[in-house]
Amino acid sequence: MLDKFNRKINYLRISVTDRCNFRCVYCMPAEGVKLMKHSEILTFDEIVETARIGVSKGIDKIRLTGGEPLVRKDIIDLVKMIAKIDGLKDFGMTTNGVYLTKYAQKLADAGLHRVNISLDTINPEKFREITRVGNLQDVLDGIEAAKKAKLFPIKINCVIQKTEFEPDAVEVAKFCEQNDLQIRYIREMDLEKGQFWQVKGGEGGACKTCNRLRLTSDGKIKPCLFSDLEYDIKEQGINEAYDDAIENKPERGTINKINKFNNIGG
Ligand code: SAM
Ligand code: SF4
Numbered sequence: 026m027l028d029k030f031n032r033k034i035n036y037l038r039i040s041v042t043d044r045c046n047f048r049c050v051y052c053m054p055a056e057g058v059k060l061m062k063h064s065e066i067l068t069f070d071e072i073v074e075t076a077r078i079g080v081s082k083g084i085d086k087i088r089l090t091g092g093e094p095l096v097r098k099d100i101i102d103l104v105k106m107i108a109k110i111d112g113l114k115d116f117g118m119t120t121n122g123v124y125l126t127k128y129a130q131k132l133a134d135a136g137l138h139r140v141n142i143s144l145d146t147i148n149p150e151k152f153r154e155i156t157r158v159g160n161l162q163d164v165l166d167g168i169e170a171a172k173k174a175k176l177f178p179i180k181i182n183c184v185i186q187k188t189e190f191e192p193d194a195v196e197v198a199k200f201c202e203q204n205d206l207q208i209r210y211i212r213e214m215d216l217e218k219g220q221f222w223q224v225k226g227g228e229g230g231a232c233k234t235c236n237r238l239r240l241t242s243d244g245k246i247k248p249c250l251f252s253d254l255e256y257d258i259k260e261q262g263i264n265e266a267y268d269d270a271i272e273n274k275p276e277r278g279t280i281n282k283i284n285k286f287n288n289i290g291g
Contacts, residue, residue, distance in 0.1 A: 026082050026083045026084075026267075026271050027271075028248075028271050028272075028274045029272070029274070029276075030274075030276050032233075032234065032235060032236060032274070033083075033236060034083065034084075034236055034237070034238060034271060034274070035083055035084055035085050035086055035236050036084065036086040036087075036088075036236045036237045036238070037076065037079045037084045037086070037087050037088075037237070037238050037239070037240060038087075038088045038090055038237060038238075038239045038240070038290055038291075039072060039075075039076065039087060039088070039089050039090065039239075039240045039290070040090050040091055040092065040239070040240065040241050040242045040288060040289060040290035041072065041089055041090070041091055041092070041094045041097045041100065041103065041242055042066065042091045042092040042093070042094065042096060042097040042242050043060055043061050043066075043091065043092045043242050043287050043288040044060060044091070044092045044093065044096050044097075044287075045091060045092045045093040045096065045121070045287055046093055046096055046121070046123060046124075046158070046159075047093065047121050047123075047156040047157065047158060047159050048156065048157040048158055049155055049156050049157070050154075050155055050157065051155075051184060051213050051286070052285070052286040052287055053285070053286075053287050055157055058287070061242060061243050061288065065243040065244075066242050066243060067240075067242060067243065067244045067258075069099070069102060069103045069106060071244065071258070071259075072103065072107075072240070073103070073106045073107060073110070074263060075240055075244075075246075075258055075263050076107050076110060077110050078263045078264060078267065079238070079267065080110050080111070080112045080113055081112075082267060084113075084238075085112060085113060085114040085115065086113075086114060086115040086116075086117075086236075087107060087113060087115070087116050087117075088116075088117045088118060088119060088141075089103075089104070089107075089117075089118040089119070090118070090119040090290030090291060091119075091242070091287065091290055092242070092287050092288070092290070093120065093121055093123075093124075094118055094119070094120055095118075095120050095123070095124035095125070095127075095128055096124070100128070101128065101131045101132065101135050102135075104116075104118075104132055104135040104136060104137050105135040105136060107136075108135060108136025108137065109136070115138060115139075116136065116137055116138045116139075117137070117138055117139045117140060117141060118132065118137055118139075118140050118141070119140070119141040119142075119143070119182065119290070119291065120140055120141070120142055120143070120167075121142070121143050121156070121159070121164065122140075122142040122143065122144070122163070122164040122167030122168060122171070123159070123160075123163045123164060123167055124167070125140070125142070125166075125167030125168070125170045125171050126163070126166045126167055126169075126170045129167070129170035129171045129173065129174035129176060130170070130173070130174045132174065132176065133174040133175060133176055137176065138176070139176050139177060139178055139179065139180075140171050140176045140179055140180075141179075141180040141181070141182050141209075142164065142167065142168055142171065142179065142180075142181055142182070143181075143182045143183075143184070144164060144168075144181050144182070144183060144197055144200075145183055145184045145185075145193060145194075145197065146161075146193035146196065146197065147161065147165075147193075147196050147197055147200050148161075148193065148196070149161040149162070151193060152164075168204070168206070172204075172205075178207055179205075179206050179207070180206070180207045180208070180209055180226075180227075181197065181201050181206050181207065181208045181209065182209055182211055183197045183198075183208055183209065183210050183211065184210075184211050184212075184213055185210050185211070185212055185213070186212070186213055187212065189210045189225060194210060207226065208226060209224055209225065209226035209227040210224070210225040210226060211224050211225075211227075211229070211291075212225075214230075216250070216251065216280065216281040216282075216284060216285065216286070216289075217280060217281070217282055218280065219251060219278070219279050219280035219281075221250070221251055221278055232276065232277035232278055233277075235249070235274075237250075238267075238270055238271075238274075239289055239290065240258075241255070241284070241288055241289055241290075242288065243288075244257060244258045244259050245257050245258070245266075246258060246266045246267060246269075246270040247270070247284070247289065248270040248271070248273055248274035248275065249274060249275050249278050249281075250278060250281065250284075250289060250291075251278025251279055251280060251281050252275050252278060252279060252280075252281055253280075253281055253282055253283050254270075254273055254275070255283075256269040256270050256273075
């Protein structure tokens with residue numbers, strides 16, 4: 026799929042749930058999180074059909090995200106279903122890593138190629154502060170499990186305030202070097218204020234070369250993270266929603282007042 030600005034769109038990020046076992050300060054409020062009704066959340070069949078039609082239109086890279094994708098019930102079954110789609114070249118997941126001790130091998134067996142794991146600090150107290158509820162060791166164990174399951178290359182998403190030279194980021198970088206992990210620095214963004222930056226070590230945030238579409242867990246195809254535009258696969262049909270998303274993909278991001286990171290998946 027080529028959009029109006031001649032960008033080749035081949036990457037679909039699928040948010041499989043807006044729920045999460047963490048409450049990261051930059052992503053979700055501590056309490057009173059507005060969650061989607063279960064009845065609004067796409068079924069596996071709806072997700073797979075959307076992925077399949079996307080692949081038939083030129084998508085060859087899919088990433089599952091959330092919320093936390095590993096809290097979605099029977100996630101391994103969904104991974105198996107998507108992995109079977111012919112033409113998919115790159116199939117990854119972004120996770121906070123906690124449930125990888127339980128699921129890494131099952132994910133690999135189901136056909137997932139690789140994982141990105143979020144880790145902003147290797148200081149246990151700071152980790153608890155950032156995630157509000159998380160236990161650092163769970164994530165470190167999760168990373169080990171991902172290595173054992175060979176979900177390579179394993180990339181670490183490290184949220185920074187301004188630069189990669191902040192002490193926590195420097196420590197995470199050292200940890201990555203010692204453990205054969207690739208680090209990507211994501212400067213903290215604000216959807217509502219329209220503050221976004223290019224991901225260092227990754228491809229996100231670069232409007233000129235943006236190759237992405239997003240599918241929210243309630244079935245909206247979004248052509249841009251930093252825009253309110255969305256096309257409902259249930260109301261319009263999947264094909265139409267894709268066509269509209271491609272046709273209207275903005276040249277560059279502005280602001281997004283209707284989504285939060287946990288329901289659009291970053
Ligand atoms: N729960 C999974 C995780 O944390 O990896 C997947 C979903 S999370 C929304 C996806 C990515 O978005 C994570 O790497 C997270 O650090 C990042 N993220 C969340 N809120 C952000 C914000 N305000 N600015 C920049 N990145 C953010
Ligand atoms: Fe959950 Fe990921 Fe958001 Fe943290 S960044 S609250 S782990 S969805």
